[in-house]
Structures are given as structure tokens and as C-alpha cells.
Amino acid sequence: MFTPKMDVKPHWTKLFKGLGELGEEGLNARQRDIDWLLAENGVTYNVYNDPKGLHRPWNLNAVPFLLHESEWKLVEAGLKQRAELLNLVLKDVYGERNLIKNGIVPSEIIYGHRGFLRQCTGIKYSTEKLLSMYAADIARGTDGRLWVVNDRAEAPSGMGYALENRSTTSRMLPEMFSKMNVKGLSGFFQEFNQMLVDASPENKENPNIVILTPGSHNETYFEHAFLASFLGYPLVQGNDLVVRNGFLWMKSLKGLKQVDVVLRRVDDAYIDPLELREDSRLGVAGLLDVVRRGNVAIINPVGSAVLENPGLIPFMPAIARYFLKEELILPQIASWWCGQEKERNYVLNNISNLVIKRIDRTNRESIHFGEFLSKDEIEKLKAEINLRPYRFVAQEKINFSTAPNLTDGKIEPRNLVARTFSIGTEDGYSVMPGGLVRVAPDRDTVRVSNQRGGTSKDFWILEDAASKETKAHYWQPKPSIGATGLNDLPSLTAENLYWAGRYVGRTLVNARFLRMVLKQMVLVQNSSEKPDSVKLQVLFNAVTQLTGTFPGFSEKNKKGEFAMDDPYKEMLSVILDKNRSGSLAHTISMFSNSYYSIRNLWSSDMWRVFENIQKIWRSFEEDSDRSINKIIKVLNQLITRLIAFMGLIEESIMVQQGLLLYFIGLQLEQSTLTITKCRSLLSIKYDEQVEYELLEYLLVSHESLNIYRHSYRSYIQIEHVIDLVMLDLEYSRSLTYMFNRIQKDISKLPHSDTMHHLVDYQKYIFEGFSKLRLANSIDLVKSESKEDVVRKDLDNLLEELSDLLYETSQSISKTYFDHTTKQNQLVRQSFPI
Structure with missing residues (x-):
């Protein structure tokens, strides 16, 4: 200056x-x-x-x-x-x-x-x-x-x-x-x-x-x-x-x-x-x-x-x-290549005043400032230069x-x-x-x-005078090229969009369920109810089933510890342990990875919401306050930002430019987790009071309680809950609606319209949708005898639906995301890093 x-x-x-x-x-x-x-x-x-x-x-x-x-x-x-x-x-x-x-x-x-x-x-x-x-x-x-x-x-x-x-x-x-x-x-x-x-x-x-x-x-x-x-x-x-x-x-x-x-x-x-x-x-x-x-x-x-x-x-x-x-x-x-005798001797005699480099960047630490080296380090470096002088060059400081x-x-x-x-x-x-x-x-x-x-x-x-600069309105020689579509979408980008949908869906569903369970834990703390009551045991088991963090609350771990003895410790692990597969922290990390992999597709508004999600979570991880109320507050913020993020996705890219894959992944994940929640809370019979509360918990975690009250205006009954959460064709959170949405979306995939018959992933989802349309809530909850503990028809249907969703996911992956396997050389070669 x-x-x-x-x-x-x-x-x-x-x-x-x-x-x-x-x-x-x-x-x-x-x-x-x-x-x-x-x-x-x-x-x-x-x-x-x-x-x-x-x-x-x-x-x-x-x-x-x-x-x-x-x-x-x-x-x-x-x-x-x-x-x-x-x-x-x-x-x-x-x-x-x-x-x-x-x-x-x-x-x-x-x-x-x-x-x-x-x-x-x-x-x-x-x-x-x-x-x-x-x-x-x-x-x-x-x-x-x-x-x-x-x-x-x-x-x-x-x-x-x-x-x-x-x-x-x-x-x-x-x-x-x-x-x-x-x-x-x-x-x-x-x-x-x-x-x-x-x-x-x-x-x-x-x-x-x-x-x-x-x-x-x-x-x-x-x-x-x-x-x-x-x-x-x-x-x-x-x-x-x-x-x-x-x-x-x-x-x-x-x-x-x-x-x-x-x-x-x-x-x-x-x-x-x-x-x-x-x-x-x-x-x-x-x-x-x-x-x-x-x-x-x-x-x-x-x-x-x-x-x-x-x-x-x-x-x-x-x-x-x-x-x-x-x-x-x-x-x-000014530089001296050590492969020449005269130059090498100069370098060796003046090494403390020079900067020594290798001729290639074999690693990031290969630059030596002679003035900062000890006598032993200088002697070691000289020995290296004398051993392979052609590899080294010295430069003036x-x-x-x-x-x-x-x-x-x-x-x-x-x-x-x-x-x-x-x-x-x-x-x-x-x-x-x-x-x-x-x-x-x-x-x-x-x-x-x-x-x-x-x-x-x-x-x-x-410049001394301002120059006029024309900005390009388009890059290609001909601006008349049509918009790109699914056919132009790289398969790995498509796969990342698909998994972005799955992970954002998983994060949202799990966060809502965990929040609901934590609220019940707070209520138990403030009441005379026992912390190991039947309803809490069911909810804790559902947490393990939903997140896949086994053994969790289902059985003792390898150390002989039973999570039910200290539910708060296990819940904290399920939420915060990022090294535990299935935990909320791990799911957020996977969601972040899939987002970063395709960040060139997202809008600046989406980035702002995404970064806000990261800040909330980083701040929570660094906070020493691990009280249940603090966790609930963080989950409230997380859920709100996730909903905003999901809303912005539809504004960021067009359906035919990849959004379709995101929707398919999102609906598959939400359907799968809805089935898991229903199996955990509905398949087994409990006494009337416990069952009523479990039905209410399911509706709350599914953000469906107000809709249920508005639709049925009655005491919560299992038949009505099944009708709303599983069988309603018009309700966007019901299984039937989501299966139908998946069915429509996958029909737009490239391979779907090239065959005269249904491809495998269409068959699986069509079969699942048909089973739901043929189901009747009254028949699903019937029992052959009062002693039956499990609602077998309901549980069997949910299990079949879960298997069909898994097969659908596998078929989509094999059809569109089956990347080539590694090919090996006939002759081995060595390349320095």
C-alpha cells in the first residue's frame, strides 16, 4: 500500500x-x-x-x-x-x-x-x-x-x-x-x-x-x-x-x-x-x-x-x-536443483539459509525452512539429499x-x-x-x-476509466436448448437425492417421536406414576424399534446392562451419540452428508435453513445442559427447521430434474417408519386405559391428533385410528395415501414407461397398495378369543407391507443406482501419494 x-x-x-x-x-x-x-x-x-x-x-x-x-x-x-x-x-x-x-x-x-x-x-x-x-x-x-x-x-x-x-x-x-x-x-x-x-x-x-x-x-x-x-x-x-x-x-x-x-x-x-x-x-x-x-x-x-x-x-x-x-x-x-554437483554443494553449504523442497509434492509437510531446523534435522536432511539428490531443489528465502x-x-x-x-x-x-x-x-x-x-x-x-462489461445471458452458443430432465440426471446425483429424501424423512419422524416420549417422561417425573409403567415400557421399546438402536430397551446389552433400568441414559444415547447407528445425531450426520453431496442443486434459502439446523445441533452438542426440557426445546427448533427445509426443496429443483427421486425416498421412509410405529403401539393388546393413551401417543407423534378430533369428534378408538393413519386415501399422512403417492411417482421413472408390464418395484408397491385398499379396520382388530394378546391380522398386514417396501427400495436401487464394481489392473503399479 x-x-x-x-x-x-x-x-x-x-x-x-x-x-x-x-x-x-x-x-x-x-x-x-x-x-x-x-x-x-x-x-x-x-x-x-x-x-x-x-x-x-x-x-x-x-x-x-x-x-x-x-x-x-x-x-x-x-x-x-x-x-x-x-x-x-x-x-x-x-x-x-x-x-x-x-x-x-x-x-x-x-x-x-x-x-x-x-x-x-x-x-x-x-x-x-x-x-x-x-x-x-x-x-x-x-x-x-x-x-x-x-x-x-x-x-x-x-x-x-x-x-x-x-x-x-x-x-x-x-x-x-x-x-x-x-x-x-x-x-x-x-x-x-x-x-x-x-x-x-x-x-x-x-x-x-x-x-x-x-x-x-x-x-x-x-x-x-x-x-x-x-x-x-x-x-x-x-x-x-x-x-x-x-x-x-x-x-x-x-x-x-x-x-x-x-x-x-x-x-x-x-x-x-x-x-x-x-x-x-x-x-x-x-x-x-x-x-x-x-x-x-x-x-x-x-x-x-x-x-x-x-x-x-x-x-x-x-x-x-x-x-x-x-x-x-x-x-x-532463485533455485538450485540438487541433481547437479555444483548446485548441490552450494545447497549443502548454505542449507540453513535456504528453503528445501522435493521436486514433487509427495506430501504437505515436505518443505523445510533451513533457518528453523536443528543441527540433527539439518544433518538428516543433508543425508536425504545425498542419497537421492535429483529429488530435491533449494530456493532462496x-x-x-x-x-x-x-x-x-x-x-x-x-x-x-x-x-x-x-x-x-x-x-x-x-x-x-x-x-x-x-x-x-x-x-x-x-x-x-x-x-x-x-x-x-x-x-x-x-483501470483509469470505467469499462463497459457485458454479462452473458446464456452460456451455450444456442440458447434454445430445452430444459434438462431425468434422462440427464447422473445416477449418483439421483441416488443422493433419493437418500436425502430418506434421511430428512427419518430425521423428522424420529425427532417427533422422541419429543413425544420425552414429554411423557417429564409428566411421569411430575406425577406419582411409576417410571416403569406399562405405557412407558411400550414407548421405550418403540423408540428402539423406530431408531434401530438395538438392543436398546428390548433386552440386556453385552455388558449385562438393561436400558430400562436407566431410561434417561439410554434416551440421551439414542439422541446424542453420533457414533451409534440409528441415533438422531447419526441420522442428522447422514442427512448432512447427502445434502453436501448435491449442494449444487439447492437454492440459497435452502442452504440458510440447512445451516441453521447445523447451528442448532452443534450448539446443543456443546451445551452442558442435558435436561429433558432442554432436549425438548432443541427438538422443537429442529422439527420446525426441517419442515421449512422440506417446503423449500420443491422450490429449488423441478420434479423432472431430480425432485422426483427425493419424493420417492421421502415417502418410502415415512411409510416404513409409520408401519414401525403402528406395529409397536397397535399390534399388542393392553388394558383399556393404557391402550387409549397409546392411541393418543401415536396420533400426537404422527401430528394427527387435531385431525382425528376434527374428523371423528369421538372418544379415541382403535378402528378410527387405523382408518386415519393407515387406510384413508385422502389423508397425506396415511399409509394408503403414501403408497398411492409412491405408486404414481415411480411410474414416472424412465424404466416404468418402457415396459408393457409392471417392473418389479411397481409390482411390490402395487401389491402393498392393493392390500391396504382391501383392508378393513374392524376386521384388522378382531380377535379369535379374548385371551389373544396380539392382533394377528393387523400385525401380519403391517409386516407384509414392511417387506414390500423393502423390496421396492431394493428394486429401485438395483435398477438405477447399481454402480459398476471395481476393476483391477493386470499388472500392479506403485504410485506415491
Whole structure:
């Protein structure tokens, strides 16, 4: 922000003035607004092994990073040159290898790098540039110029976060943003989309483009989902894709749909378990063969990781002269590759003043700062270098300049690294005017990393005059393409929608039942009734049946303990033990996982409600108050938010775009749990008073008591309860209605209308619906003798219905979600992680 004379640089003046006008409190308020907006939009960054949880909120600092257009033009030219240079290196490495033949680059730097994949040699590509995307990390050196710190070419991340940062700061700092002539980003993303379209091997006008993600636990999964939603392309995982007859196909609900372009976020070695890492579950078996045949475009090409090689840095000037007859425009960090004797001796003699890296990123802890190493650590590192010198490169320790950062309410200097993005075009490379700025967490930290707690900034390129920017109204060349439907839905997305429905239904039904039981426990505490009364025993057993947390209240556990001796302890476990399968906490966790896996489909309002559910539950887990009344209060909040969430789902996506699968899962789960409740509370006879109370509990947990009173206006009778909860065709919570709804919904599935007869899942649900329509409540409660304890006809019907629902679920899964099994290599290969 300042010149060496401590004057504010001209292009920082307006921002400096604007920050002054806001004042300390005003700036802190804007920061709080930014934090709130990012949380509201669900912007997250996954930090591995973080005790705070996997999905950490994205941090964006209120003070942006500025560069003037005059300085940026030089940087832009340097980035274009470097991208072109690395593009030529990539072609040469997997082609003629003239760099090695002519002694420009030692062979060990290429062949000793984990990113070099012999399987990719000789593959021809149809894209304008072999290296379609390139990212460079840059930082300002002590000479005032911006230096290249790292090259990223495998599957460079950060582009989506940069766009989200721009969206947020332009909203939260509108007065400064509008006055400072910030260069826009929309033109770059139009070119980015056009690059994907043009990459299609057969030059299709509207190619089928997918974004391949490792899954929701990946550190930048938010970005994968964000770009899929922003660009309108399916977000797929390896199991969504399959190779057939030399082509790549996406498994949709109806069948296979050919894929033309894959924007991948899966690392090279994991992309094809048949030719690369055989233990990978993230890629597609046979994908490299499809690439060789020229039937699919992969961006970036498999094998691009060889460019993420600090060992190349010392040789880049020579490479530039060899290929381009030019000198490097952007400076680099002074580097010494240890595979050369002279350079190795220099490194060994000056190791305490250097930064030592391996030429490939075998793990995140492979960077050694010599000044912080003990004598023993230095000797150990020297031994490693002498053993395999070609694996190591040393770099000069540079004190990069800092930028202003809002920290704890004050402006402080912080080290930062800016990641820039370039994409291949017909004329060369196009560079994003800005990028993703990452900031060190404190003053003394040299390494800048989001995994280490760093924050981010928006990156503003300032022009002298405002430029007009046209935003794209559509991405594809032809805007007349029809809306996508079930046939375009990836099978894994469909499965996640189906299970999202099941888990949200399970969470809601179980929460309501547990709340009802807890209320009865409170009433018993406040009365003279015994805590082991028959009705409470029935309710506790029903809890175990409904949640599946056996042995629970049904029998003694392996330690010889009986939950009925301490019902409160068992109820607490059923609600809060997230490691116990079937518990409410475990179900909420599974619901969260299924939601995250398809978050690109949901609206911002849905995210807000979802995040509110997570906050309520996290707060409850951290609260020391475990009283029954406290739990009931939390369950009330949870149930209300779940109902709001379910209502918003229908506004988020269309039935033919996947909502149908959610509905089927929801109705199947609610039907199954309704049957379990009815079997637990209705199948066995009790004395008149207990039975009356159990009927009332069933209606309360089913949210049907008021409807019953309005409909029958009589003393609660079992025949009427069965009519309402099980047999009423018009009541949306009755079994008959839900079976009928499932029957209608599954008839819309792709395979349902291709046969002249019912498919298996239709048969099962039709049989169940028929049994319910033929049933009569009076006959179901009849007993052959007064001594009969069980209502056999009712119990048998409920058991048959339960089995039919299970068979329906299994049939749907086998028909639509049967992902290919793992394929093994004929020859075992070893790939370092």
C-alpha cells in the first residue's frame, strides 16, 4: 500500500480514503457483514482432520488487494508467456522430448517426478492448447516486482472462490467498488465456458460437458459445486461415468449418455484405476483409453502434474530461449536443483539459509525452512539429499512484501500470495483480471495456506476509466436448448437425492417421536406414576424399534446392562451419540452428508435453513445442559427447521430434474417408519386405559391428533385410528395415501414407461397398495378369543407391507443406482501419494 518513502501509492488512495471514512467501527461492521453473507451462502473450505469439523466457513478479508492496470499489463504478459511455455513443455514431455535430448532439462527432473505418467506418452489432443488451464501463484518481491512462486497445472483450484469473493465484496463495499473502476470477471468466465465448448472432439455445438469431483469431502468441494451450478453443467463422481466401446458415458436414470468434455478436479494418478492407481475409487476405469482414441477431452490433460515441478524453475530461462527465443518476463525465485554437483554443494553449504523442497509434492509437510531446523534435522536432511539428490531443489528465502489486512479490528501487514488463472484460446492465453489472494494467518507466518488457517482477499485490477462489461445471458452458443430432465440426471446425483429424501424423512419422524416420549417422561417425573409403567415400557421399546438402536430397551446389552433400568441414559444415547447407528445425531450426520453431496442443486434459502439446523445441533452438542426440557426445546427448533427445509426443496429443483427421486425416498421412509410405529403401539393388546393413551401417543407423534378430533369428534378408538393413519386415501399422512403417492411417482421413472408390464418395484408397491385398499379396520382388530394378546391380522398386514417396501427400495436401487464394481489392473503399479 505504501511506497518506500511511506507515501500511499496513487491507486490505493481512494481505498485508503474510503476506509478512513468508514472508520474502525464501520469497517468492522462490513467485515461482520461479509462473514455473515459467506455463511448465509454456505461458502466453505474443507480442512482435513479439523477438530472444528470438516466444513469450515470461508474467510474473506474486507480489505481487497489492489494492482493498477499499468502494472498488471506486464504481469499479464508474463503469465501468458509462462502459460505458453509450459504448454510447449507439456507437449514435449509426452511427445518428442527434445528438451531432454538436447540437454535443456535433465531427464531426472522429468522421469523422477511423480506427475510424469508414461501411460500418457503420445496421446493426441484436439484442444487449442494442450494446457487448457494454468494457474500461477505470484507474490511481490523485495525489488517491487511480482515474482512467480508456484505453477499449478494438474487441476488448479480457486477460480470459483475468486468469483465468490468478487460477488461478496462488490455487495459489501459498493461505494468503493463502484468508484474505483475495478476490472470485471464476467468476460473471462465467458471465455472459460467457450473453451470448454470448443474442447469437444467432434466440435459439437452443444457438447455434453461434466465436472468431475472427488466428492463432498474434498477440500475445495464447494468450488466444484459452485462452478457446476454457475455454468449449468452436471457435477459427477467417478461412479457416475463408465467406459463402453471406446467412449465415455454418463450413467443417467434412463441409461447411458455420451460425455464429450470432462473438467476434472481429480488428481492424475486417481483418474483411471485400470492404468494408474488401482486402489482409486475416484476415477473411471478405461478413461485413458477413451482419451487415446480422441473420443473425449479432459481438461487439463492427464499427466499435467509434471509441470508442478520446482525442479523446472532453474531451467525455465533456458526453456524460454529454446522454445520462444525470449527471456522470461516475470522473475522467479532463485533455485538450485540438487541433481547437479555444483548446485548441490552450494545447497549443502548454505542449507540453513535456504528453503528445501522435493521436486514433487509427495506430501504437505515436505518443505523445510533451513533457518528453523536443528543441527540433527539439518544433518538428516543433508543425508536425504545425498542419497537421492535429483529429488530435491533449494530456493532462496525471500521476504515478500506485505499488504494491509483487517485483523481483530485493526489494519495490520500480512504476507500474501495471489493465484492467477489463464485459459487457452485461439490466439494464445486469456488471463483472469484478478484472481484468488490468500493471506497468512499472522504476522510471522511465512507459508500461506488455507489448510493452515489462512484467509483470502478479493483481487482488484484498477483501470483509469470505467469499462463497459457485458454479462452473458446464456452460456451455450444456442440458447434454445430445452430444459434438462431425468434422462440427464447422473445416477449418483439421483441416488443422493433419493437418500436425502430418506434421511430428512427419518430425521423428522424420529425427532417427533422422541419429543413425544420425552414429554411423557417429564409428566411421569411430575406425577406419582411409576417410571416403569406399562405405557412407558411400550414407548421405550418403540423408540428402539423406530431408531434401530438395538438392543436398546428390548433386552440386556453385552455388558449385562438393561436400558430400562436407566431410561434417561439410554434416551440421551439414542439422541446424542453420533457414533451409534440409528441415533438422531447419526441420522442428522447422514442427512448432512447427502445434502453436501448435491449442494449444487439447492437454492440459497435452502442452504440458510440447512445451516441453521447445523447451528442448532452443534450448539446443543456443546451445551452442558442435558435436561429433558432442554432436549425438548432443541427438538422443537429442529422439527420446525426441517419442515421449512422440506417446503423449500420443491422450490429449488423441478420434479423432472431430480425432485422426483427425493419424493420417492421421502415417502418410502415415512411409510416404513409409520408401519414401525403402528406395529409397536397397535399390534399388542393392553388394558383399556393404557391402550387409549397409546392411541393418543401415536396420533400426537404422527401430528394427527387435531385431525382425528376434527374428523371423528369421538372418544379415541382403535378402528378410527387405523382408518386415519393407515387406510384413508385422502389423508397425506396415511399409509394408503403414501403408497398411492409412491405408486404414481415411480411410474414416472424412465424404466416404468418402457415396459408393457409392471417392473418389479411397481409390482411390490402395487401389491402393498392393493392390500391396504382391501383392508378393513374392524376386521384388522378382531380377535379369535379374548385371551389373544396380539392382533394377528393387523400385525401380519403391517409386516407384509414392511417387506414390500423393502423390496421396492431394493428394486429401485438395483435398477438405477447399481454402480459398476471395481476393476483391477493386470499388472500392479506403485504410485506415491
